[in-house]
Amino acid sequence: MKQDKHKVFIIGGGNVAKHLAWQFTQTSSVELTGVWNRHSEKWKDFPGNIKIYKDLNYLPQVDIIIIAVKDDSIEDISRRLPEKNVLTVHTSGVMPVQIIQSERKGVFYPLQSLSADHLDIPFRETVPLLIHAENKNDLILLKKLASSISNRVFHVDDQQRSFLHLAAVYANNFTRYLLSVSYQILKHKGLDFNILTPLIKQTFQNIDNQDPFEKMTGPAIRNDHKTIEKHLRILRENFPENYTEIYQILTQSIKDEKKKRDSEN
Numbered sequence: 001m002k003q004d005k006h007k008v009f010i011i012g013g014g015n016v017a018k019h020l021a022w023q024f025t026q027t028s029s030v031e032l033t034g035v036w037n038r039h040s041e042k043w044k045d046f047p048g049n050i051k052i053y054k055d056l057n058y059l060p061q062v063d064i065i066i067i068a069v070k071d072d073s074i075e076d077i078s079r080r081l082p083e084k085n086v087l088t089v090h091t092s093g094v095m096p097v098q099i100i101q102s103e104r105k106g107v108f109y110p111l112q113s114l115s116a117d118h119l120d121i122p123f124r125e126t127v128p129l130l131i132h133a134e135n136k137n138d139l140i141l142l143k144k145l146a147s148s149i150s151n152r153v154f155h156v157d158d159q160q161r162s163f164l165h166l167a168a169v170y171a172n173n174f175t176r177y178l179l180s181v182s183y184q185i186l187k188h189k190g191l192d193f194n195i196l197t198p199l200i201k202q203t204f205q206n207i208d209n210q211d212p213f214e215k216m217t218g219p220a221i222r223n224d225h226k227t228i229e230k231h232l233r234i235l236r237e238n239f240p241e242n243y244t245e246i247y248q249i250l251t252q253s254i255k256d257e258k259k260k261r262d263s264e265n
Contacts, residue, residue, distance in 0.1 A: 093165030
């Protein structure tokens with residue numbers, strides 16, 4: 001017996017909305033019935049064939065509504081939806097499921113840095129989907145939908161998801177900023193950032209299921225005072241004050257962590 005397609009509607013027009021829309025248009029088990037955004041022109045360059053709705057009061061009948069908008073707008077958008085008995089989910093990493101003003105609510109959060117300029121990423125292999133729903137049947141539905149586009153589907157509650165989002169900010173956003181600082185330091189002396197590329201790749205290739213601190217190297221872990229002081233002098237003389245502050249905070253944090261671990265062994 002042929003299984004019916006899951007009918008999905010997406011609200012939003014940013015990176016997450018477009019990636020999900022693209023993935024749903026590529027799978028035979030999902031029917032993307034349409035999209036809505038207050039600025040409909042955001043969808044004009046979307047490569048897939050989709051129907052753009054202009055009024056939230058006249059949406060098609062669907063199984064799931066995905067609200068992929070900024071966190072501050074989730075509650076207002078969900079309140080404006082006329083149908084309150086359709087499973088409605090948001091894509092936020094930190095907002096609780098209860099913020100959705102619907103009888104059936106859940107979460108459908110892709111834990112990945114996504115750019116609408118690159119829709120052709122290997123989504124199934126590289127994007128974990130974190131799902132949650134208030135009742136068992138809705139959770140089963142979300143798992144089926146998530147599994148249609150990703151091999152990495154995890155059921156996590158609101159608190160777990162918030163912790164994962166925090167960890168992701170450290171792992172991705174803060175790391176990216178630190179790489180930007182590295183870029184500026186090299187640019188200051190006319191050096192090519194690509195010189196660091198092998199080191200950066202090796203750093204992340206070495207990450208496995210162990211604590212990354214176990215493979216920590218560098219002047220802080222060695223307590224190399226002369227090197228640290230030279231670095232600080234270069235930073236103070238050439239770069240914004242916050243570069244020095246970041247170096248000092250991270251260096252001291254590494255020292256403290258090493259001292260703590262040494263005392264426990």
